[in-house]
Amino acid sequence: MTYKIAILGASGYTGAELVRLIATHPGMEIVALSGERKAGLAMSAVFPHLRHLDLPDLVKIEEIDFAGVDLAFCALPHATSQAVIKQLPSNLKVVDLSADFRLRDPVAYEKWYGKPHAALELQKEAVYGLTEFYREDIRSARLVAGTGCNAAAGQYALRPLISAGVIDLDDIVMDLKAGVSGAGRALKENLLHAELSEGFHAYSVGGTHRHLGEFDQEFSALAGRPVEVQFTPHLIPANRGILVTTYLKGDPGQVHECLATAYEDETFIQVLPMGEHPSTRAVRGSNFVHLGVVGDRRPGRAIVIVALDNLAKGSSGQAIQNANLMLGIAEETGLMLAPCFP
Amino acid sequence: MTYKIAILGASGYTGAELVRLIATHPGMEIVALSGERKAGLAMSAVFPHLRHLDLPDLVKIEEIDFAGVDLAFCALPHATSQAVIKQLPSNLKVVDLSADFRLRDPVAYEKWYGKPHAALELQKEAVYGLTEFYREDIRSARLVAGTGCNAAAGQYALRPLISAGVIDLDDIVMDLKAGVSGAGRALKENLLHAELSEGFHAYSVGGTHRHLGEFDQEFSALAGRPVEVQFTPHLIPANRGILVTTYLKGDPGQVHECLATAYEDETFIQVLPMGEHPSTRAVRGSNFVHLGVVGDRRPGRAIVIVALDNLAKGSSGQAIQNANLMLGIAEETGLMLAPCFP
Amino acid sequence: MTYKIAILGASGYTGAELVRLIATHPGMEIVALSGERKAGLAMSAVFPHLRHLDLPDLVKIEEIDFAGVDLAFCALPHATSQAVIKQLPSNLKVVDLSADFRLRDPVAYEKWYGKPHAALELQKEAVYGLTEFYREDIRSARLVAGTGCNAAAGQYALRPLISAGVIDLDDIVMDLKAGVSGAGRALKENLLHAELSEGFHAYSVGGTHRHLGEFDQEFSALAGRPVEVQFTPHLIPANRGILVTTYLKGDPGQVHECLATAYEDETFIQVLPMGEHPSTRAVRGSNFVHLGVVGDRRPGRAIVIVALDNLAKGSSGQAIQNANLMLGIAEETGLMLAPCFP
């Protein structure tokens, strides 16, 4: 059986990545693509790498007949998503890739995103989309909120450790390095090649990055008490990839064992042997997560490093993994593409 | 049905690319991987991006039992290939990715490769592997010689035009730009990141690049007279991609029509509308070729630009396309992966 | 003696490059910097790499008192330059880095730039700024028009050859590769890192690039007859650098000798030994031009390759070289910085 798919906001990078992955997904067929400013254009005019595919042209959302759609991916900007999803048929399955439905607490939402939430009823219904940890809820969900790409990377490192109580919750440092595609296709000076290439820098320093809202929500819930991590992202001159280096107080052997056990049945999460650590290039373009643990020279300190592809496992791959569950398809369908190296 | 595949020389980039593509190929299963210097290692130790796959360890060629192998890809260095393939069972289907069996004339081989050919009998049997032009021969071949990656790019631009007689054969200029992975994983100073990044230069200037042997052979055969193109490759700070800009004397409209007609039934060759031209990033990681024609301001001059991925369509993708034909599988099987952008 | 310098349009890349070079120039002192949209900001807010310098803040042009200014560099966008320079004191020495005064023929200007010239009187006064060929005129000029960066590169290859009559004027092919900084700091989608990195493509194909106006003007004047070259630029994922590969009909030895002789007394033009050819990385950040000649395998054909840094010798370095002449300073003052490699 082939499910009919709409992609709203298909003219950005996560939209294109959804199309790329669905191109070889045996159970999905794209029947509608929206792009407000690019409505009327062929997808190949916006993304020439998709030229070989037989795709519908970009239209405005209101032109789409959702009657024949089984599931919609919503790859719209933050805040726009809320307004759009509210207008969609209430029985349509939706995977939202924006930040709009990630935070369960409206106060937290307003704190991190600077305005009141405009679709609180929907928020209550939304399931947080970190597949490996919300799998059963996602299976029966109508609306799934894809996680932040950085938030996904950090949670793969820490969730099992917090649950198991094997690390000090008050001294967690997460130093993250990210390629530039996570910033999207927006026209910003600091995203120009001439600005970014051959240099690197931190951003959102001091605990101001919005994905901290997700860390706070999820880690505190797991711990049963407030947990506030330190988190500094850095922009790296590469297109794809997130590497997060976490500095933890805990026994390295115990940390490794806890993670290896937690993920031993997970197709997409690969825990490396003790002492090995990952590289973003080894997951590029794929839905795989590589995770390594190294003990520091100072006893009782562990370094956990996680690598994933921000557009794939961090956004669009995760979205398809969730959609597979929601549609009753085998979870890994269409997602076994090997990483593209070199 | 699943065919049993061996990859000889699996520790180089074309070997890894074969594994990457076969990973989601429904009709092939890898049963043996060789790597002389890396024998004994797991493939994931050599290429961590392939960690999720259940692959045989690297062995020496003589350890492989070819009885259970349906087809071998030979991704060994030039000259080594000849010696190895001579020792393989004479009924084993082989796709060779080296230069060893591309040139039909032993004199030409010696001229371009600097030593006499060591397997002349096999050379006679070999079919040149440019799929779209040797399809029927490949279908029944036992030994197929994959083309040079640059040679493939140039031929997609010129073969139909030479056959149709629509361009001046004496004034063909091919200016080629290539990413660095075509040079392989060899330890050479000029391939270091610190040397190559943020700079570009020509190499093999003046008609000395070995792929000219293929151009001379193929173009002269098509034209029924000697054809010698001018050809200058350039090394570009990118990992994948070949872009060849050809300067031709001929009517641009006729040139475009000739190419559009020649390729209209080809799955992997996309001729862009007149006046548009391609980019390597739009074919990255895929088996697709994008081809564009633009008329110069000077009447009677056409510019044909071709983009392809050197590791995929230029080497390992082409090899699998040929293997599909040799094994009686649908030609495009396993090769419809969309390009990976950004 | 130290001359007082104003830079109009200092918030773009050529403006910043002027400041970088003047920072260690012993005979120039920056007394005013303009930037329309960034007026009021410190230069270090716009370009943090200039933080260590004691520079005036950015102001609007009308706020500058030109009474104390010896020479103004005008790094404004095309068309804006005309209007601004018309308003400057008529005895102020000006080096213009825009395209506004490069073309002597108003008809040619309108053809390539799409609108009538708005300062025809000034145009008559302007001297074309390719230093090595207009040195004496520049020395006594009040207004010098800096060349296009691509136009400079191509002319270094061809001018002596056209003057000497050693090449066929009807079959000149110039294939140019350029880093991205030549496109400036403008917010355009195709200049984003995620778009440009790891890929390359042609642009302005078919004889539509505006620098052809300069080639046509200069080459035709030298030849005493119309000369129209074929010219295709390509965008390369690097920040700085221009490499132009020219395909010529002429005797390679004669071509090399002609160029070696023409440039033997030039400080900044380095002709490599016959058969060697240049790389952009070897001139990065400097005012040097590297030039090589290789004979093709086909007798009577020569390949001339030129490398320079588009922001330095192609724009701001050239501008300072010209300003030195106009101010009576030794021509190479402040310009002997060695290239920055790796």
Added chain:
Amino acid sequence: MTYKIAILGASGYTGAELVRLIATHPGMEIVALSGERKAGLAMSAVFPHLRHLDLPDLVKIEEIDFAGVDLAFCALPHATSQAVIKQLPSNLKVVDLSADFRLRDPVAYEKWYGKPHAALELQKEAVYGLTEFYREDIRSARLVAGTGCNAAAGQYALRPLISAGVIDLDDIVMDLKAGVSGAGRALKENLLHAELSEGFHAYSVGGTHRHLGEFDQEFSALAGRPVEVQFTPHLIPANRGILVTTYLKGDPGQVHECLATAYEDETFIQVLPMGEHPSTRAVRGSNFVHLGVVGDRRPGRAIVIVALDNLAKGSSGQAIQNANLMLGIAEETGLMLAPCFP
């Protein structure tokens, strides 16, 4: 007055960087260049970007007549340096860029470098080359040991804070990101462009990087008690640049004030206003250090970020700064080159 300079080990990146900087240094003249494997070659054959300079050819060290040499830079590999410097005239001023004389304790040397020190007498004489902190000793030194590039970056962040006692010494986390040129011109697979580009990873994880020897020595001496930092370097796809992000427990305002005061008279150390933080691209190719402090959302935690160019201020620029002091030249001579951006 012009001092005569020899550079031993001139065929590596730090050697080339010394030549680049000395090229416009008014008080130094290069009279000898050594390169064991490249002896007999012109420097321009090894580094084409230095072609415009009138330099001596590369020779073997034993061919150099040190009688006419005022100071030698020794840019040889670790361990080789010891043996070579022992053989030099005992009154020759030497700046060593290797690790051989950085650690004062022979036991520490053997621990981090895996073999006994072979020139213990010289070790006693050597002055540690972090100019801003050892200035007076360097002025009168005969042998100065240049610091590790990572070690320099980390010490600029922490030395004043440790001296002032404003941070917790037991919870210092240093997450460092470095461009690839710090690894030198060695032929290693992981330094190839195709391996490194478009990806990033940690290395020497867990407290195994040799520059920890310098941190331990210096920080413990300053604190008067053992200090062991956590330190993880990462390899970034860029050629130059080090960015170190340090996570500290201490009052951010006090931290900023302490650093601003410590460096207020330093030409090369720029402390940014509170809350701002640096980028490597803003110091590229220069001797400047940019240093920023940001307070974390959690009170009592400060993030200090330092950027410098590993080849310039991290190695060869520092070496020249020290040589200037040793020769009685103004410290900043030849080092005021502005960073090269973009």
